[in-house]
Amino acid sequence: MLSYIVRRLLIMVPTLLAISLIIFVIIQLPPGDYFESYMNQLLSQGENVDMRRIEFLRQQYGFDRPMWEQYLVWVWGMVQGDMGYSFEFELPVNEVVGDRLYLTALVSFATIVFTWVVAFPIGLYSAARQYSWGDYTLTFVGFIGLATPNFLLALVLLYIANVTFGTSIGGLMDPEYIDAPWTWGKFVSVLEHLWIPVIVIGTSGTAGMIRRLRANLLDELEKQYVVTARAKGLSPLRVLIKYPFRIAVNFFVADIGSLLPSIISGAAVVEIVLSLPTTGPMLLGALQSQDMYLAGSFLMFLAALTVIGVLVSDLALAMLDPRIRLQGGTTR
Numbered sequence: 001m002l003s004y005i006v007r008r009l010l011i012m013v014p015t016l017l018a019i020s021l022i023i024f025v026i027i028q029l030p031p032g033d034y035f036e037s038y039m040n041q042l043l044s045q046g047e048n049v050d051m052r053r054i055e056f057l058r059q060q061y062g063f064d065r066p067m068w069e070q071y072l073v074w075v076w077g078m079v080q081g082d083m084g085y086s087f088e089f090e091l092p093v094n095e096v097v098g099d100r101l102y103l104t105a106l107v108s109f110a111t112i113v114f115t116w117v118v119a120f121p122i123g124l125y126s127a128a129r130q131y132s133w134g135d136y137t138l139t140f141v142g143f144i145g146l147a148t149p150n151f152l153l154a155l156v157l158l159y160i161a162n163v164t165f166g167t168s169i170g171g172l173m174d175p176e177y178i179d180a181p182w183t184w185g186k187f188v189s190v191l192e193h194l195w196i197p198v199i200v201i202g203t204s205g206t207a208g209m210i211r212r213l214r215a216n217l218l219d220e221l222e223k224q225y226v227v228t229a230r231a232k233g234l235s236p237l238r239v240l241i242k243y244p245f246r247i248a249v250n251f252f253v254a255d256i257g258s259l260l261p262s263i264i265s266g267a268a269v270v271e272i273v274l275s276l277p278t279t280g281p282m283l284l285g286a287l288q289s290q291d292m293y294l295a296g297s298f299l300m301f302l303a304a305l306t307v308i309g310v311l312v313s314d315l316a317l318a319m320l321d322p323r324i325r326l327q328g329g330t331t332r
Contacts, residue, residue, distance in 0.1 A: 005315070012307050017075075019303045020296075024071045027287075027296050033063055034087045034290045061085065074293070078300060084293025088286065093297050097279065103172055103190075104278040110194060111202045112259065116252075119206045123213030128240055130218060138210070145207030151273045154200045158274070161196055168193075171275050178277075200270050213248060220244035250321055256313035261302040 035058055039049050058064050062073055077084060083093035122142075126135045161167040168174050172193045177186040220226065221244055229239045268280030279298065286295035318324050 001315075005311075008311050008314075012311075015307055016300070016304060020075055020078075020300055021071065023296055023299045023303070024074065027290070027292055028067060030290060032290070033058075034292065035063070037290050038087070057087075061087075074296065078297060083297035086286075086291055086294040088289050088291045088294065093294050096282070096294060097298065100277055100279045100282055103276070104280070106190070107172070107194065107197050107201070107276065107278060110198045111205070114198050114202045115205045115209060118202075119209035119213060123210045123217065124240065124245065126210065126214045127217035127221065128236070142207040142210050145203045146211075148203065150200050150204060150270045153203060154196070154270055154273045157196045157200060165192075167196075172197075172277060197270060197274055197276060200274070209252070212251060216248035216251060217244050220247050246320060250317060253316045253320060254313050256316065257306055257310035259309060261305040261309065 035054050039054060042049050062070055065073075074084065083097075085091075086093050086096045089096045122138050126138050129135050158169050162169050171178070173186060173189040174192075177183075177189050180186060217240075221240075223244075226239060226244060229243060230236075234242075268284055270276075271278050271280040272284075283295065283298050285291075286298065
């Protein structure tokens with residue numbers, strides 16, 4: 001196990017280097033840079049552009065250097081913990097991402113917990129009570145969850161929360177707490193607003209997870225080892241949880257690789273509709289304005305989480321399912 005983990009960690013280094021090169025090239029592909037976008041924005045507003053200041057900023061941040069040199073400076077800075085400077089926010093990237101990262105992690109973690117807590121019991125019930133009225137009802141609700149656009153559900157819940165509970169529309173807290181330090185009142189305000197994005201973002205994920213879990217369990221319940229366990233007199237709940245559920249849950253453990261980056265990136269469309277101060281809208285704005293260091297560093301962070309998530313999912317699968325081996329070769 002230890003040798004496998006060390007080998008995977010060593011493989012991560014060239015993998016992340018290759019990803020960083022791809023990210024850098026893709027960000028550089030659109031014509032121009034942030035300063036040209038900034039100049040065009042000023043000209044469209046009828047303001048004058050100081051070309052000497054623009055050229056000075058280009059030289060200061062290395063945009064006059066060859067592309068390969070810019071790439072090496074960027075990568076070496078990230079290795080040292082310096083994620084660069086955000087031109088749009090006029091702050092270091094570490095400071096720009098700070099609070100947004102915490103709020104995004106809070107929303108996404110709460111959404112994951114909501115999705116699993118709701119989906120697993122319903123999926124188990126639907127599989128164990130196939131073609132019952134409860135199964136039909138839950139399946140119908142699941143289809144509604146899959147078919148309803150998230151942004152539409154967000155608007156409906158915003159209206160209900162505002163009319164019924166007096167919750168302010170948009171954001172993750174009341175306006176008076178936006179720039180205030182963390183206090184108990186600010187925390188309560190966040191909890192008051194948190195349930196809306198959690199339900200909106202988690203609805204489609206919950207519906208899809210219920211369908212997958214139900215299908216996987218139904219496939220396992222027809223296998224011979226389940227029939228044998230029932231014939232030995234095991235209770236239906238123990239048969240369902242001890243054997244088929246362990247096998248059916250493999251698919252969700254394998255999704256950890258995509259789960260970790262989704263905790264940080266969030267659902268950008270829903271976050272824009274709800275005006276959430278999270279990282280999704282920030283990344284979209286950085287890509288639109290060609291804020292290279294902000295967009296590139298954030299994408300690299302997501303790539304690192306993906307690589308780590310794949311390793312965690314592989315280790316968890318090996319621990320969960322004895323049929324999965326970390327080493328190659330045949331067994332006798």
